[in-house]
Amino acid sequence: MTSLGRFSLLLAAPLLLTRCSATTADLEPIAWQKVPGSAPGGAVLGLGNPGNFDERGNFTISAFKDGDVYKLYYGGADTTPPCAGINSAHWRIGLAQSNDGLAWTRVPGTETGGAILDIGAAGNFDDYLTYRPYVLKDGSVYRMWYNGSTKPFNCPTGTLADNRRIGYAESTDGVHFTRFYDGPGPGGSVLPIGDPGAIDAQQVGYVWVIRDGAEYKMYYSANDAGNFWRVALAVSADARNWTKVPGKQFGGSVLDLGPAGSFDVACAYQPSVFKERDQLYRMWYRGCQAPGAFGGPSRGVIGYAESNDGRTWVKVRQPGPFGEALSVGTAGQFDSAGLTTPSVFLDGNTWTMYYAGFDTTGQFLTGLARAPRR
């Protein structure tokens, strides 16, 4: 080969390389592992004693670590007839505490059946159901937002509660809460419902609030006239007066339903939001693959989304069979039929998720999953 030929080949060498590349790298999602508890089916919180407010089930939880103590706020169902399971039950709010996050002790409240927050007095927006507490320890104040309704969950069968509103209560000890009925929503609830046609035209609830610098962000579940649930956002400077902030997704939501065939095509709501660091917000939420027999959510798994600013969210596929972060349990487990209300926080270097699960008989209990932080 001539010298010139060799030099030409040298010049061309970079072109001959086939591995020129630039990649954002594959994601390595958080690897959740369910932690079996000692309650039935591997749940971590079993049924309350007979006569207690939560003897029929516990569900719609939120949890956090308060100093060295884990606190689990939850909704509990009694046995109010006539419909089966939790469908005609009154739902109230209870508290359990733990030193290890696995073995829980109920904190007896002073309200009906040991609840810490009873249903509202007759005529209030929360006089039948008072549940799904979300508690934010904000300085010396425990702020609680909860769901309230004047209707039973599903009784007579096929008649679903359709007037959930957001309630607010405060406490200085995390046990004794005082309600406020001073919001701009119906009956003094926290948020007004949307105009006809809006994504929150029918119901609002399932709140998660974070304090983000000087701003409080409330991620709330918005329910439209077709009984589809999405996630929407409101912000506040004082945690009391809220302004809805339209998101970029359908109808102003910040998290919309998934496309046809996805695990969250029928519902995407009940957010649990964690700001890990600047530019990194994480959200876990409940997704439903199909509507229930009478409309509304059904079954359910836990999905995952991320955001850089807490306002624009992108769903991120996770390792579950349908892209979910946490799947239903196997037959015989307490969560074999569906998962609801994820509640995630970082416990040292361990991601910790409490959630409510239910089996094929409609029995609701609370479960735990953990994952190492990488």
Next chain:
Amino acid sequence: MRRWGIAFIPLALAAGAARAQTMLDQEQRLIEIHSLLIALQPGNAPGAYRSGELSLGLEIIVIPPIDGTTGGKRQITASDQTPVFPRPRLAIGLPAPEDFRAFVGLAYIPPIKINEVSSHQGALEAGLAWDRGGPLSAGIRGYVVVARSESPVTEPTTRDTLDTVDFGADLGAGYRFDFGPGSVTPFASVGVSRISGEFHVTSDNSVLNSTTTNPGITAGVRLLSKLGLEGVAELVVFPGRLVHPSFSLAWVFDLSSKR
């Protein structure tokens, strides 16, 4: 030729990327890739220019396929817009002590919008090389790049902005082979590039940042004709981030002989 190809393979393999933990990791990786793409790499063998020599050239930077997947979304990347982009470069040899050569260089791209993309950047480089007139030369070089690029990234209808400041330094060596009509000089360098990228998402009015220090390896070859035409091909490797070639064609002449 096969031996040369084999020599490049370890450099290319070094670009294997670590896995990302979050969508943010992937977004920051995209900022880094696009910032490194405009890093001012050596573009030549150390001591390429004698005092008084001026090189006026055009660099063609090849953009490899950039996977814009971040979380459940796909961002529009530079490779979706164009396979290459040009960068005019100028270098001039400076007076230096005996057995040394020095140079300064400039690069500039004006803010001309083509296909909804514009990149306004300026760069400065300077280097000093040991060169006793024999075939072997070795040198050190430093550079800084300041750039603002505007293009649709997050959505096809918006124009997002990436502000980048890159600076770095490298150590290089070259070996010149003289032949009839000119010379050919294979060269290689190792160095580091510090990049700070600030990505402005127009539709969200939000900002993403990434600041990293990246080791870099460059290998290339310079072909210089006695008529003053210069061609350079080089492969740039930032392990875990980016592997891409660039090519340049320049006219080299001696300013002192023109006077």
